[in-house]
């Protein structure tokens with residue numbers, strides 16, 4: 666347990682003791698979201714208490730959520746896209762218990778995130794690509810769409826996600842960016858201040874589905890963690906994995922660099938879930954240690970540790 670996590674646990678204990686009624690509400694709700702306050706761009710870990718259920722399915726903001734079993738509970742890693750509309754949303758959850766469907770629908774308020782706007786200067790070819798470059802960009806976007814369209818049916822990730830690089834992360838997710846004063850786009854990942862040649866590691870286990878140079882991404886590595894969850898690492902100076910390769914948490918993917926649309930060497934790291942881009946730094950903060958993968962799903966766990 667890290668110092669910050671220990672502190673967070675202690676703070677949570679103090680907070681929970683201070684509001685007994687809130688604690689009661691949390692403890693009795695069959696559906697629990699972590700974090701409880703849902704912000705546009707945030708990953709959400711969903712736990713549904715449905716003893717006796719043979720399956721649980723859900724839909725939220727037009728995306729289907731795949732659950733897997735964890736003892737008597739069903740859990741899923743989901744999230745809200747950075748561009749999701751703020752306001753109330755309906756999380757439709759259905760548990761199938763001995764032949765009938767039980768509805769656990771909940772209204773979830775999506776809160777606005779306050780992202781900054783910034784201006785950057787990059788090479789002109791990235792703002793006004795040539796006709797040949799546009800053809801390449803089009804082909805690559807079709808390739809990426811095909812890759813993202815299929816994901817392992819069960820979770821390949823296990824436990825917490827770890828930072829991909831030993832370098833400071835910038836608070837850059839969700840920033841509205843102007844490139845050369847012209848093109849506006851939303852920054853859908855987190856930039857780490859990685860010097861040229863810094864080792865980049867797999868944040869969790871999965872299968873490498875992209876390991877090749879791309880126009881904007883530069884040398885790019887994408888890992889499928891299953892059930893529509895991918896992590897993308899960009900601008901490598903060197904790639905050390907191959908497409909189709911299975912990786913474990915901490916495996917070397919390559920070295921950071923400055924290839925593609927960059928202003929200098931850094932690691933761009935993104936988290937994509939069913940086409941939604943989620944704040945990678947928030948994913949790193951989620952406590953997923955007691956969430957089993959499907960392989961462990963049949964093991965009985967009479968007293969699961971309470972999530973804090």
Ligand SMILES: [Zn+2]
Pocket residue numbers: 852854855856932933934
């Ligand atoms: Zn970036």
